[in-house]
Amino acid sequence: MIGRMMRSASKRSDNVLLCLLVIVFFCVYRVRAEDIQYCSFFSNRAPSPQPTLKNCTWFKSNSCCMQEEIAATFGNVKPLPGANEKCQNYLNYLMCYICAPNQNVFYLRERLTVCKEFCNNFYEACRYAILKGSVIGNLYPNGSEFCLSRSFKVDDASNGKCFNHDFQEETTDGVMYTVYPLLELLIGALLLQCLLVWESWSVVKLGNIHLTNLLSWKTADI
Numbered sequence: 001m002i003g004r005m006m007r008s009a010s011k012r013s014d015n016v017l018l019c020l021l022v023i024v025f026f027c028v029y030r031v032r033a034e035d036i037q038y039c040s041f042f043s044n045r046a047p048s049p050q051p052t053l054k055n056c057t058w059f060k061s062n063s064c065c066m067q068e069e070i071a072a073t074f075g076n077v078k079p080l081p082g083a084n085e086k087c088q089n090y091l092n093y094l095m096c097y098i099c100a101p102n103q104n105v106f107y108l109r110e111r112l113t114v115c116k117e118f119c120n121n122f123y124e125a126c127r128y129a130i131l132k133g134s135v136i137g138n139l140y141p142n143g144s145e146f147c148l149s150r151s152f153k154v155d156d157a158s159n160g161k162c163f164n165h166d167f168q169e170e171t172t173d174g175v176m177y178t179v180y181p182l183l184e185l186l187i188g189a190l191l192l193q194c195l196l197v198w199e200s201w202s203v204v205k206l207g208n209i210h211l212t213n214l215l216s217w218k219t220a221d222i
Contacts, residue, residue: 039064047101119143
């Protein structure tokens with residue numbers, strides 16, 4: 001019987017430790033998720049679902065831009081002369097940064113920071129298009145110089161502080177962002193289980209203390 005009680009106490013200790021780890025993870029997760037949820041391009045307002053987006057549709061589930069805003073932005077941009085479809089797509093990807101819900105990471109003090117990798121791909125796609133009366137490939141030697149000429153900052157994608165189009169986001173039509181509510185439901189269920197375990201632990205706590213005293217007494221008695 002004593003052995004069974006000891007195993008039960010050990011199991012409850014493991015459950016309490018697991019609960020503490022879940023709580024720590026929940027706190028860290030909330031800080032990380034909420035840290036990206038404001039739109040620096042739009043006076044730091046919060047992103048929200050925009051199911052009516054007709055462009056940048058991969059941000060429908062969580063977007064900083066509204067349909068009328070993205071329509072006005074794209075309406076003021078003319079395609080580059082000589083640009084092929086790939087070049088036009090990259091220009092579209094770039095302009096969609098105003099819809100990204102994590103734009104506060106790469107749009108600071110009214111200046112956009114673009115990943116060097118994106119700049120290189122953009123440059124390769126548009127190198128034969130015409131800008132300022134000349135072929136882009138003749139004007140700039142690489143993607144970084146091309147982006148810098150547009151008054152953008154350039155940084156490595158590995159630093160995590162620049163805009164870089166995510167093709168997986170594009171194909172999932174924003175589904176990636178729906179992971180957050182599902183994860184929150186899972187964490188909520190785990191926290192509820194932890195509360196039940198904690199309540200059970202408080203009930204048997206005095207019994208465990210008594211068991212410890214009993215074992216100590218039996219050892220001394222021997």
